[in-house]
Amino acid sequence: MAPPGCPPHAAGRREGPVPPPPDIAPAATIPAGDGPACPAPPAIPDGLPPPRRRLATLAVALAIAMSVIDGTIAGAALPTIARELNTSPSTSIWATNAYQLAVTVSLLPLAALGEIVGYRRIYLGGLILFTLASVLCALSGSFEALVAARAVQGLGAAGLMSVNTALVRFIQPRAHLGRGLGFNAMVVSTAAAAGPTAAGLILGVADWPWIFAVNLPIGLLALAIGWRSLPESPRGRHRFDVLSAVLSAATFGLVILGLDSLAHGGSALSALPEVAVGLLAGVWLVRRQAGVARPLLPVDLLRIPIFALSIGTSLCSFAAQMLAFASLPFLLQTGLGFSVFAAGLLTTSWFIATAVAAPLSGRLMERFPAGLLGGVGLAMLSGGLGAMALLPASPQPLDIVWRMALCGFGFGLFQTPNNRTLVGAAPPERAGGASGMLSTARLVGQTSGAATVGLVLAWMPGMAVAGPKTALAIGCALAALGAVVSLLRLRARG
Template structure:
């Protein structure tokens, strides 16, 4: 059986295990370290505002390296990039654990982000060759479920580890897990023949610089940096972005997936994804403040209440895996985003009512709608791309997620800094608008179909 027909059982199961563990580690290290920031700042004797760079460095490097590493995956092979990313991720985790200075920690986290990005950028491309065509929708739905569980479990697992051990163990735990899963990855993952495409180093550099400048500017906006610095960052991002886009449009094999964005279903699916993840970012950042500050709930209740959203995603991902193939991504995505619009609207209502049960039920509706949209939308991006551009399609999906989440989180922070009234209500009102825009983009796929 060729890799394009999927892997035979039981090798397929081992390959899925390798993908699952790798994604689990990469996502958890992106979201779970936030819990340890106070302990890290205290241990390294630095201000908490400086310790935030432990998180920012990881997220920034992941975002700027997705498309270059996707192009490298097309050039060298997806398994090779995935396994190389695991090695880099494990080694950097050890350095993070033993770092005694903040600059060393930040540098190690940046390298760890590079490894995590390599794991994330080719995972969907590998799934395309792990599962047979008839089971690809189920494979993508399972991957969505893994990401959702990882994002939800990250802070919980980090808190559990910190309750019995020092923060260094958040990184050291990656060593035994990584060393066990690395040989499984080498032996089980499919070897997809690399292409003979030339790697565009200039394009990769321009993407890293322009995306990095844009993400930093968004981050500065959320942190309330001076307007002059924000203007310089925005100008730098715009100029670098213009140069990068001109270069990519002339490139025969662009690092940025501009060739894929010319395909209408992929373009609309990417826009839909960005809007949906903006909604998630706005909600995840703003709602805990409402629950804790306005409703005076303890942290444990806040955490349990926020779990309604990822639980909804998990349940909907299972359902979506069965519906993919029977119904179009445009139909499933539009129905999911209709639920997201309704759910965010109900959250606004619950804020006015000061009702926790209504708020929790509304977040579950949001999560269920989000999960119903997510897997079919990913399927549309992956299956709509040529096999030789599978890694670029995977990077496009991941970058849409990261861009939306980052913009949503920074937007929430900016609203909290600028709003004179109830900040959470303003943030959720903006979320309702983005959910509506996402539903419109998704419904346009039905017209194109």
């Protein structure tokens, strides 16, 4: 039992005040007014010991790879699903939208909940829900049942994405955090590239339910490893703010739903009111969060200059990336006449280059500032997108491959240092909020980029080459803006 007047941690409670970051040595004792000296709070371990660290890294990699592949593999299988479940192609997109929307509305609430109950619980709970929902997807007998199961699956994926980066911070020693995040970025890029190929392989030998059923053994393996290896994290003593969670879901859900509707040719009369109501909910959310010690929307972290600049860099970069991903299929297939298979093969060079650059940048940031690496990487992305926009009328495959590789390498060079800086700028007890903001910035940037492509193609109908090239030029400008914002971090204070 702690001496009178001492904080709860002295009595052995796990939910006392959050201890200092691992690179700050705690004092031997903490005075308690004029009373006896209180024992210091236990220091946060600087990462896990090597054997357990490897297992925890494997558990995180398996779960994240599974959720990323599932997002791309389902999209590739939509034509088959639409045909076999007797639904129209335009309606079948809800098998993807339900997943993305569930992820978007629950990211920040789950990240905030992770700061209260622990990131390990949120991660493992998300993994269990994702795996069970995958089985429900495979057993769906109707399109409506599939959409409902996909929404539940998206909620599970949000549990993985919301605290993924925060968990890595407690798995890896501070000296190796950049490498750990670089490995994660490599896993994500490889999984994204493998999704369409995996869909083709599975659909070539089995029915569409198997694209979801394969998640069962992978999910169980990740759960078995993670249950024994994932670390605990400090827990806050504040209460979960239900109203703020509802406002957050309304803000991001309505805004992204409206932008997504515009991107797919929806009516502006219905989409713009959704965006407007979402923005009003966002204003209410920001006003409600002002002055809160542990806000669900981490406005407190946005007051840290280097954190705010890193969020701005993320928004620009992911918007630029999605401008490319959404416009390139139209340019390569409709405009330049490549087959679906050939276009996919050409695009793979982007993901391969990202997978090569991501771990390399994790090592480089041990010698160079993240702002510089991010600026150089996004300048390369901007140059690659600009070169794609200037493709000749009849390009050879090599003309496209080197441009794709330049984009992918630049994005990989930027991503790891940016994630490391963003997470490192937040106090350890706020790692969940930082991780949630990182994932939210990615989704908002990607959705904005996709909506922009939809608007450009709607404004330039019938222009199979000029329309996509215009979208690529906009992406080039956004990547250049992101490079400038990244370089501003060289003079920013944490």
